[in-house]
Amino acid sequence: MIYTVTFNPALDYVIRLDKLVPGTINRLTYENVMPGGKGINVSIVLKNLDHDSCALGFIANFTGDALASLVSAHGCKTDFIRSQQGMTRINVKLKAEEETELNGIGPQISPDEIEQLFAKLDRLVADDMLVISGSVPKTLPSDMYEQIMSRLAGRGIRIVVDAELDLLLNVLQYHPFLIKPNNHELGAIFDVELKTREEVIPYAKKLQARGARNILVSMAGEGAVFVSENGEVYTSVAPKGTVVNSVGAGDSMVAGFIAGWIESGRDMQHAFKMGICTGSASAFSADFATRNEVQALLASLAE
Numbered sequence: 001m002i003y004t005v006t007f008n009p010a011l012d013y014v015i016r017l018d019k020l021v022p023g024t025i026n027r028l029t030y031e032n033v034m035p036g037g038k039g040i041n042v043s044i045v046l047k048n049l050d051h052d053s054c055a056l057g058f059i060a061n062f063t064g065d066a067l068a069s070l071v072s073a074h075g076c077k078t079d080f081i082r083s084q085q086g087m088t089r090i091n092v093k094l095k096a097e098e099e100t101e102l103n104g105i106g107p108q109i110s111p112d113e114i115e116q117l118f119a120k121l122d123r124l125v126a127d128d129m130l131v132i133s134g135s136v137p138k139t140l141p142s143d144m145y146e147q148i149m150s151r152l153a154g155r156g157i158r159i160v161v162d163a164e165l166d167l168l169l170n171v172l173q174y175h176p177f178l179i180k181p182n183n184h185e186l187g188a189i190f191d192v193e194l195k196t197r198e199e200v201i202p203y204a205k206k207l208q209a210r211g212a213r214n215i216l217v218s219m220a221g222e223g224a225v226f227v228s229e230n231g232e233v234y235t236s237v238a239p240k241g242t243v244v245n246s247v248g249a250g251d252s253m254v255a256g257f258i259a260g261w262i263e264s265g266r267d268m269q270h271a272f273k274m275g276i277c278t279g280s281a282s283a284f285s286a287d288f289a290t291r292n293e294v295q296a297l298l299a300s301l302a303e
């Protein structure tokens with residue numbers, strides 16, 4: 001079974017307007033509420049690709065109810081923990097001349113609620129896959145990723161981590177199956193700017209050497225780089241298309257990689273291509289990638 005953990009889920013309020021003028025009333029030309037949070041996005045895209053998963057995380061209040069029903073409406077299994085204080089956040093994704101994101105705070109999570117999450121994770125068994133991604137709200141201990149990974153170490157569970165800086169660096173000692181920084185996050189770790197796929201390769205190898213088994217570096221419109229635990233290096237351009245909504249492209253890529261890895265009998269190169277095409281298919285549509293959209297991009301990449 002695949003599980004995803006989202007510590008701080010969200011309702012993504014995606015809005016458009018021609019021009020944002022601060023200090024005035026701005027009228028929207030488009031609005032949509034989507035379930036959000038990185039692990040939840042992975043679960044939704046996995047479902048679009050016909051793979052079941054169970055979304056775990058903390059929700060609270062009426063926004064939490066709305067989130068849970070939206071995720072279920074996508075056909076995803078959920079096992080959320082209900083926090084008693086605060087509310088599931090609303091993250092504003094504003095698209096005008098520039099893209100601006102306002103990510104909310106999220107609920108207060110008690111030690112007892114954290115224990116409830118650990119109890120759920122203790123039920124995972126060998127060959128399960130666990131995706132942990134996204135920020136940790138301030139009311140949770142900053143070492144939540146490490147606590148989970150040390151607790152699950154040695155049990156044959158493949159863990160995928162999509163997180164930034166220290167959250168990522170501190171778990172490498174537990175040998176995650178896959179990590180997915182983008183080129184900016186990878187560059188920030190080594191204090192360099194990485195613009196091309198060729199520039200990314202040596203730094204991906206350096207980060208992998210700190211403990212990750214496989215590393216996938218996403219580069220938005222520039223494509224991606226993959227370094228496997230057997231030393232294979234794959235690079236690819238991104239498929240061509242018009243970007244409609246790139247929120248969650250990275251999460252879609254993670255879902256596509258996992259789906260491709262499972263469907264191909266663990267072929268890393270196929271997983272890599274499927275990851276790229278799923279990320280791009282999501283970027284090219286208002287909603288998340290569908291199976292047909294991914295297949296079409298896979299065909300275009302092969303040409």
Ligand SMILES: Nc1ncnc2c1ncn2[C@@H]1O[C@H](COP(=O)(O)OP(=O)(O)OP(=O)(O)O)[C@@H](O)[C@H]1O
Nearest residue numbers: 182218219220221223238248249250251276279280
């Ligand atoms: N402009 C684009 N054109 C084509 N493909 C794109 C574009 N943006 C994203 N993608 C696809 O999605 C993948 C992941 O994108 P990106 O590198 O932006 O991830 P990310 O930074 O984790 O994104 P986010 O945090 O918004 O989910 C890319 O490797 C690429 O395959």
Ligand SMILES: O=P(O)(O)OC[C@@]1(O)O[C@H](CO)[C@@H](O)[C@@H]1O
Nearest residue numbers: 010036037038091103134135248
């Ligand atoms: O605040 P975090 O947890 O870092 O990111 C949350 C978020 O921006 O990430 C997803 C896109 O990847 C969105 O659905 C969501 O709003």
